[in-house]
Amino acid sequence: MAGQHTIPESLSGISAFVAVVQAGSFTLAAERLGVTKSAVGKSINRLEERLGVKLLRRTTRRLQLTFDGEAYFQACASALDKIAEAEAQITPYDQVLRGRVHIDMPMAFGKRVLLPLLLELAAPHPELALTMSFNDATVDLMRDEADLAIRFGQLPDSSHLVARKLASQERLICGSPGYLQAHGVPMSLSDLNGHRCIVGTTHGPPQQWTVQERGHVMRITPPATHQLSDGESIVETALAGFGLCQMPVSLLRSHIEQGRLVPVLQAHSGVLVDVHMLWVRQATLAPRIRYVIDQLMAYAERGALG
Amino acid sequence: MAGQHTIPESLSGISAFVAVVQAGSFTLAAERLGVTKSAVGKSINRLEERLGVKLLRRTTRRLQLTFDGEAYFQACASALDKIAEAEAQITPYDQVLRGRVHIDMPMAFGKRVLLPLLLELAAPHPELALTMSFNDATVDLMRDEADLAIRFGQLPDSSHLVARKLASQERLICGSPGYLQAHGVPMSLSDLNGHRCIVGTTHGPPQQWTVQERGHVMRITPPATHQLSDGESIVETALAGFGLCQMPVSLLRSHIEQGRLVPVLQAHSGVLVDVHMLWVRQATLAPRIRYVIDQLMAYAERGALG
DNA sequence: ACCAATTGTGGACTTAATATCCACCAATTG
DNA sequence: CAATTGGTGGATATTAAGTCCACAATTGGT
Known part of the structure; x- marks a missing residue:
């Protein structure tokens, strides 16, 4: 600057x-x-x-x-x-990092994307233990419950939390080929009203979908045929042909590539949602936690979370 | 610290x-x-x-x-x-200091003590010119009148002035042997009422004398036989036997050593008065002024102003 | 008033830090 | 897919900084 x-x-x-x-x-x-x-x-x-x-x-x-x-x-x-x-204030990394780090993550994203990375970064440090919990609740105050939280979307802005953006994810709306053949491919947002949609629950993944219409970002409430509290199960349900879902692209990519899911309304998706890492602001963060933060940032920089 | x-x-x-x-x-x-x-x-x-x-x-x-x-x-x-x-912010001393520095000083102290020092410090710098004015007025706002002022006693505390203590001077009360023989030697402060005293004027040296009584510092107003606006003339007048005066020791020392003046009421004098150097606070002081300040401080440190 | 102790200085030499030069590898770009 | 750009590392060279004296100046004690 x-x-x-x-x-x-x-x-x-x-x-x-x-x-x-x-x-x-x-x-x-x-x-x-x-x-x-x-x-x-x-x-x-x-x-x-x-x-x-x-x-x-x-x-x-x-x-x-x-x-x-x-x-x-x-x-x-x-x-x-x-x-x-x-x-x-700098506590040098111990030659050996030791202790336990508790990371709380969204269910699906955590299992599919973060878990392998976390295991990888922990591998070189035998004395570094991880607790990984999966939780789709959008708000988690992590009162001593976790050292680190990873969250999608808008943040509860509290001044005693530090947030770092890890990546931006695109959310896609898609359905299985079988479902689309039976119910037709929606061509506009209003078409959604004639469709079966799979959404989250109040305390789980969002019930609303984020879309764009002529550049304006807006949230819509699709007709909720099924409600599920677990993002991974939402994908499973869509795969089984029970309706459309909107989920981050990282959870859908493999299915789309293999033709098991088909994106629809692409002109209206492409809305980015940020993935953030959060932790409690404190004067000195334990080296083991700093290490995990740094490594995750490094992965993010390399695009491993895209 | x-x-x-x-x-x-x-x-x-x-x-x-x-x-x-x-x-x-x-x-x-x-x-x-x-x-x-x-x-x-x-x-x-x-x-x-x-x-x-x-x-x-x-x-x-x-x-x-x-x-x-x-x-x-x-x-x-x-x-x-x-x-x-x-x-x-540091402007290096030029290899050659050049320009004019205006210093305003008390009449007597300036001529006797400061003048030789100023000439000495200026000597190595042929391009450094000094203006030295002598002024006993206790308050001088030096509105562009001088770069530096040297003053006795309490300071007009204004935030845009910088003050540095140069030395502490003792004020002595004394008279000529002739005068004391004629009028007697005062033994207490109250005795002064029967004496002829030489004091300053409103805009010149102080009209009051500073004395101590059992550790308490106080200001008294002696019977002012003669008033003079110039410190040096006060000494001259005392030397000529016209009365007692109170002046800083540096102006009296030579006379006392040669027996032309005799200190009195020593138990009540010994009150120190500070000599300060003052200048206008400004972001960057010209090198030539900083040089003079520094040199005077150096003389002070060596005790040359005692 | 002197002696002794303490403090900063300066010169010659030595040491150690730090830079250079080069070749190399990795990642991006046309 | 070369060509370019950006960071790394080893061997060597250079310069910066420190040491070790002897010395000068000032002060405090007795």
Whole structure:
């Protein structure tokens, strides 16, 4: 975002300078930094020369900041402070990641897409244990129930949650060839009223479908022949020829490729729904959780969740 | 003030890291930093190794910050920004200081004490010209009248002025031997009522004297036989035997040492008055002014203004 | 008032960090 | 499918930084 002007010419000497001011003497500063006083002196000389001003007035017994030194010190000290704080917050990955991470996922997407990836990322760390729960409830406050949640669609925006987008999924409306032969292929959204539709339940996958008409995204309520609380079962039901369903493309792709399901109303689908990863905002996240987050982000970047 | 925890282990690699994130690629960052991409890569590897976490996910074509990298970058970028800003504010002393600096000083103190020092500090810089004006007015708003003012006593606290203490001066009450022989030596503060006193004027040196009684500092108004607007003339008048005066010790020392003036009421004097240097707060002070400030502070530190 | 201790400086040398140069691999693009 | 672009890694070179002295200056103790 910002240009390159935000990078100082060099940072060498700054540590020494701040240390000296804080210590009040070259000798003590040198001790704290674990170098000789000579080294400290030269560092500061170099810094002063680079900046073109004197920073410290040295009178053998007492150190005093010059006019410029004062201002420069204020800036540097608080800057270093900030960096030190950031470094302190970083808990290095243990050589061995250990412990348990609980991930809560949508039923179908979780089993089909995420589960193999999670097993793969955990494999190199024998002491890393995973708890994977499958849950299609759109709202899950994960009160100590999970470390990580993956959710489709719009998010409950609460300030104590962190959300990261993993991918965008297209939702498709489709039905089995047998069903479409028997009931006809819908050509417009209003045609849906003559169809059998398989939808979710109140606390499970959405009961409404998201579609677009001439670029406008809208939600419609199709005639709900069957209601199911489990996304995977919805697909199964559609496969068995009991009606149309709208589901993320990742759950349908293999079936479509093998001709067991046929997309319909393609002009009205193509609406993207985001997949997010959520976790509770906290000062320091356990390394094992950070690891899982990072790896999932890496998979997402590679398009493995598409 | 603060401990040594405020200094990060090392700053090396941080510039490179921030540059890479801002540039969005190793190659572009390397170009901006004026080094090879290899160097940048290694810098960041070292940094990651030191911190024990990966900061960047490198996928050959696209860079992405890791969880830790994100947090670390925020801290580092704003820290470097602050340092860069501080460095930008520093105008290096020109090799040759040039221009004019106007210093306004108390009459007597300025002529006796400051003038030689100012001439001395200006000597190495042939192109540095000084304007020195002498003024005993206690309040001087120096509206473009001077770059620097030196003042005794309490300050007009205005937020757009910067004040730096140069020294503490003792004020002594004294009279000439002749006067004291004629009028007697005062032994208590109340004795002053029977004496002839030489004081300042409303817009010149103080009309009141500052004394202490059993540790309490108080201001008294002595019977003002003569009023003079010029501190130096006050001393002259006392020397001539016309009464007692209270003046800073630096203006009296030589006279006392030579026996031309004798301190009285020593138990009640010894009240310190601070000497301050004042200038108008501004973002960037001209180097020549900063130089004069710094040098005067240096003299003060050495006790040359005592 | 002096001696001793402490503190910053500077020069010659040494060490260690860091950059370069090159070849290589991986991913994208026309 | 070459050609181009972007990151990595090893061997080598270079430069930056630190050490180790001896020294000068200042101060505190007795």
